[in-house]
Amino acid sequence: MRVAIAxxxxxxxxxxxxxxxxxxxxxxxxxxxxxxDPGAVEDAEWVHADACELSSLEEAGIEGCDVxxxxxxxxxxxxxxxxxxxxxxxxRRVVARVNDPRNEWLFSENWGVDVAxxxxxxxxxxxxEAVAVGDLVRLLTLRQGQANLMEVTLPDPTPLSGRPVRxxxxxxxxxxxxxxxxxxVIVPQPDDAIEAGDELLFVATAAVEEEIRSALDV
Numbered sequence: 643m644r645v646a647i648a649x650x651x652x653x654x655x656x657x658x659x660x661x662x663x664x665x666x667x668x669x670x671x672x673x674x675x676x677x678x679d680p681g682a683v684e685d686a687e688w689v690h691a692d693a694c695e696l697s698s699l700e701e702a703g704i705e706g707c708d709v710x711x712x713x714x715x716x717x718x719x720x721x722x723x724x725x726x727x728x729x730x731x732x733x734r735r736v737v738a739r740v741n742d743p744r745n746e747w748l749f750s751e752n753w754g755v756d757v758a759x760x761x762x763x764x765x766x767x768x769x770x771e772a773v774a775v776g777d778l779v780r781l782l783t784l785r786q787g788q789a790n791l792m793e794v795t796l797p798d799p800t801p802l803s804g805r806p807v808r809x810x811x812x813x814x815x816x817x818x819x820x821x822x823x824x825x826x827v828i829v830p831q832p833d834d835a836i837e838a839g840d841e842l843l844f845v846a847t848a849a850v851e852e853e854i855r856s857a858l859d860v
Contacts, residue, residue, distance in 0.1 A: 728754025
């Protein structure tokens with residue numbers, strides 16, 4: 643997979659290192675010459691250019707990328723990069739960093755964003771996930787806000803203990819995707835029994851969250 647990252651600061655470089663380790667082709671685009679450091683991510687392609695300029699993206703070959711990540715520290719820049727990548731170059735997947743949670747509402751399909759990642763919101767969700775038992779916690783928003791990744795850790799005791807997965811009356815537009823039990827990752831099958839302490843991960847639209855809570859009795 644070929645990935646372009648706009649912004650070669652600490653965040654952009656960290657993402658690039660992870661992707662390179664996973665054997666993806668990575669291109670880092672950075673307008674500040676002082677941030678250009680090929681030695682920091684040796685296997686990445688480095689481009690000194692302004693990712694907000696159409697001509698710069700064209701010269702960089704952005705249309706050949708499968709994913710564009712707008713990872714600068716400026717929300718305005720990230721929105722412009724996302725819009726250009728999606729509308730001008732037809733990039734299939736655009737991921738954008740949200741620096742100020744107050745701007746999160748802007749990071750939608752109207753600006754070409756497929757997935758918006760808000761670090762403050764994500765950290766808050768992870769804190770909730772770590773300490774909350776018996777409550778449904780939203781971890782991540784997917785696909786322009788159309789679906790969310792949610793988690794619940796079942797209390798002990800729970801009325802669901804011993805019941806098969808197929809007995810969960812989950813609403814439409816929702817799915818139980820994995821059960822975490824101790825050190826195990828379980829892909830749920832209809833006859834698998836639910837146990838107290840299980841960590842359940844769901845993908846669902848925001849509209850059915852209350853119905854999921856009712857189905858889980860949490």
